[in-house]
Amino acid sequence: MGPTSAPHGTPCLRIGGAVRAPRALAMAELRALPQHACDVVFSCRRAGARHHRFAGPLLLDVVGEADPVFAGGDRKARLRFLLSLRADDGHRAVLSWGEIDPEFGAVPVLVALSRDGRPLDVEGPTLAVPGDRCGARSLTALRELTLRPDA
């Protein structure tokens, strides 16, 4: 499936797995969440350093909309969970929950809705991971998030 336009009312990002309320969020719903910005530098082998500013909701808040269930209950139980992410073009990446949790790794990973001030309405949301060296986890047209325990 190729890139598709994501009009305001069209669900574009599915959230499932270990959640109480699986959701499909449209761009407008993602835009209504608290918005953040982050600067990312991609050190590309061929093109050199590329600087971008991404803006959108925190991945943490996006997953929070589906009400995650962390079996085990205590704070450290969250460290056993991971997020499996899939883009429209088939690219996949996995993040550990501990990376994005402010009580642990505290990396403000964004589900970016704009890049350098340009809305990503046509492409769909992009995963923006500050600190990634070459942007390999910057999945374009993010379509699916699944929260899973480690085993």
Place this chain on the structure above:
Amino acid sequence: MRDLRCVAPDGALLAHLHRHPDGTLTLVPEQGPPLTIRQPSPGAPILVHRADELLGTVTPEDPTFTTRTFTARLGSTAWTVTANAFATRYRVTTPDDALVATATHPVLSSTLTLTTSEPPTLLLAALTATRAHRPAPTAYTPS
């Protein structure tokens, strides 16, 4: 979108915060009329209204990687509101850096706990206005 409960440290309900699909917030205090919090455009000051009356503005400063800072001018008050990058901890201070309030919003919780000895409604408006903020649509600029 999930609502946020705002409570005192003893658990007493202070207000509900409702988020509308367009990003506008309605703060409904336990006592007194509701307040509307909205940002007319990304990067602009956030406006706080009671009915049709403009109570004041909450203006975003340049964020850092770890901190977001806002200047709130609501009624006769002027505060600095500082939130961490994840909006899980807040501080409100006066211009001479006296602490007015703190608040915590634990990860994935739908409850914000406000600690202050001041009347809470305007403080909650200043704090929660940070959740209505949309960054200015700008490209990266080296600092």
